[in-house]
Amino acid sequence: MLLVLTTGRKNGDDRGIGVTTRRTMRKSIRQRYSLATLALGAVGGHKRWRPAWQSRPLSNRYDIVIVGAGGHGLATAYYLAKNHGCRNVAVVERGWLGGGNVARNTLTIRSNYLRDESIPFYVRSVSLYERLSRELNFNLMHSRRGMIDVIQTWPRLREIRRRQLAMDLHGSAYKQIGVKELRRRIPALTGGGPDSRLPILAGMVHTDAAVNRHDAVAWGYARAANGLGVEIHENTEVTALITNESGAVCGVRTHRGPIAAKKVGLAVSGHTTTLTGPAGLRLPLRSFNLAAFVSEPMKPVVDVVVNCPDLGVYLSQSDKGELVIGGAPDPGQSFRRDVKQTVFEDAVCAMLELFPTFQRVKLLRQWGGHLDIAHDASPILSATPLTGLFVSAGWWGGYKAIPAGGLAFAHLLATGTPHPLMEAFTLDRFRHLDFILESGTTVVV
């Protein structure tokens, strides 16, 4: 229980929140989580907790409608209210809050990308995450435990060294270690010896990497956004975009009726083209399935995120003790949310090659999600040729990007101009074939 709550501090040093917003937040959320409120709650038998957010009746008009209550949609709503004072905002979600990929991913938060445009954005996102528990007054169980890449081929080592040089320029840490040191840090890694198919050559340590709790990210942003006046409407599927005579988007059609909006922001991860296609807007996106699975809880065996890019598997251990394991994406386009047997078997075989002792570990659950990926494997945060329509899409490994992605999308929606961190990531880059190529560096999500 204690883990779910942060200790509140009256005069905390959360630089992220300005004086006025702090005051409004405290007033509107009313229920702050702290050690004191937890103790009080215990005295009352935990019966006095109010719902973390309230749902108001759906109106037929908002300034801004955000489609999709995943990490990106909710973070965008929060920063719209907090940084830009936009409160007449509704987030509409076809399922339930945080039931999409935000709750289906493997939580790896990292900034080891290749391009000068990408790295500063991810560095910012990783650092926003580090202060987010305090800012949202919601314990994300953030754990900066670092990630180690297990390198088994020379081309991979060269590619990762190249990334290291680029990252050095932008303050993201990547450091090579030898095999002995690698095995010292990950004792369970007993495979990949000199006689194996792919002997381990080196390790690469990314100290900035972290994991945290995905549900808490969705709920924390939802609660904070709602506290600032944003409405969240679940079970409200957008079936089409509404355009006016001049071709501008002026609202959305939902199965609960039409909603007018001055601006519409899509954050529907995987389904962007499903909504833009019928409106005549073709985007450089394809949707693919990515899957993960977890083991039964066990005693602590790995205290870092282990990524094995040459074999196509990565894993970490959750605070509950479950191994969280992810593999390569299913090759063909897909809108399925389960895992394909071949993909699952490949990931398990890859893991056992390096961690043979995990052979007897029982697996508990498996699942998948569908995500869209852009032609150059970088996100698209952009206005569109349809006036009034903005998209936040192509988030292949977009969990790590939720704080900075939300910050930048809010900026774009509120001001109409790209956030400085995301200037290069508009649709214009395709018009000039000015790709931000990150294929390869997104293998691990």
Added chain:
Amino acid sequence: MLVIPCPFCGPRDEREFVYGGPTSARRPHDPTALSDSQWVEFLTVPDNPLGPVRERWWHARGCGDWVEILRDTRTHEILRDRDG
């Protein structure tokens, strides 16, 4: 797992194949006749349907031929090819 019908080898496990991407956009006969935006669209924008997509798979660990199938992206069911 997909069982991909190879015209030469018959139905085979997808692990014998390498995915070759969607085939919806054919390379234009005369790229110079296109406008810049049409050319960029051909290069970067694939079909991404919630339903049947036409795609190519290379039977790399089989006969080596390229196989074209129509596959539903919601179910992964391989549909009968429209042409054959």
